[in-house]
Amino acid sequence: MREILGRRRRLRFRRKARTARQEAAVTFAVGWDWPVLPGVGLAEPAGTAESPGRGGLWTRPRTGRAERPGPGGATRTGGDGPVCACPDPGCVVPGAHPFDPGLLAATTDERMIRWWWTRRPDAPVLLATGGRAPCAVSLPAPAGAHALRDLDAMGMRLGPVVATPTRWSILVAPYGLERLGELLYAKDSVPSSLRFHGEGGYLLLPPSTAGTGQVRWERAPLAGSARPWLPDVEAVVDALVAASTATPGGGSRLAY
Template sequence: MEEILGTRQLARDTLVETAVRYAEDRHWEVVPGTSVQDTGLGRQCSCGHPACSAPGAHPLHRDWAAQAASGPAMIRRWWAEHPDAAILLPTGRVFEVIDVPEQAGCLALARLERLGLALGPVIATPTRRMQFFVLPGARDKMPDMLRRAGWGSSAIDLVCRGDGDYVVAPPSRMGASGTATWAREPTEANRWLPEARELISPIAYACGRAMAEA
């Protein structure tokens, strides 16, 4: 029992310290999300809705977009009140995210590496998605970029997350699936994010190939 409690405390410490590091090192705004709770009925979202569609993966506060902060004091206060809260990063401010299926994301990573293209951080979610960080402004241009790359906006499973949306950051726990992890961690080498147009052709190709194989 002491070992289990110690593991939980370590996870909580990791969440708050990681949230602070995102704010201080990357200047990313952070908001607290809900958490996954182990109950007698299994794992449930802390929001209290038994049929929650995104347990542990949605904002804790309704006005989360207005409350987003990059100040360590506020972040520590939030996690002192909700130590198991997921770390959510608003998109459309410092970065946007190209969100694709895991198989396509892995294919895209390999292709981008072969082409020698610069990459930003990449999240791998336990829901089998991969999320590529790019500079803001991509979402409005995405339909045109996909057409230029030879794909209709509805032809492939590719979503651009911008203003008004968010991603669940590692090491947050998401439902019964597991935790979000970094496929490409934030480092000094990828501090400067790429433009979406630099990556979209290889990523769209990978999405199309994965869809054809499926």
């Protein structure tokens, strides 16, 4: 009986999480005019999916290593960590990228978004950055915490900040590549662990889950705001460069 009750609780939690992803995607797209699309997501462990094997998903046998039949019936092994649902067994960002549909399909159309997440309720929510949508600057989590402390000490107003266990992303107002290039050219050096998510890029938004773990708001958008306010990239980039340089492991290591 205890096992049955535990299973029911897990199923209720899973349904609630699925509903939360769809509603979050609708809020981003319809409420805030941010174009979104579903990410590829993670493969489900064998025996836990409601319909195991549907859609060509990877499965994880009892050995703990992910396998999927390849050409000619050969088996490809994906290692002991989380396995991406894309065909690449060596995917370095498992679950956290577009696949089908591609990035150009990102939309603010509510009907399309509800259709996507009805078919794929576990899919992460991806923001297509740039254009009319926010851009972002991301850095390793320890450096991100350092940068936020410095920006708070300066009295800097920040918008939303997205966090995973490995990286934090500060959302900023849209910028162009030419403007960003001029800004970075003026710096003596820019740590290679900094990433700039501009036109043609994408970013995972809460409440998604990917290979690095749960995506959450470190700084959530203000409740009731029509559209989150965003700082200009010039206002924050100096602090992000300084924090990445000063934080151990935050400078040259490219942590996903």
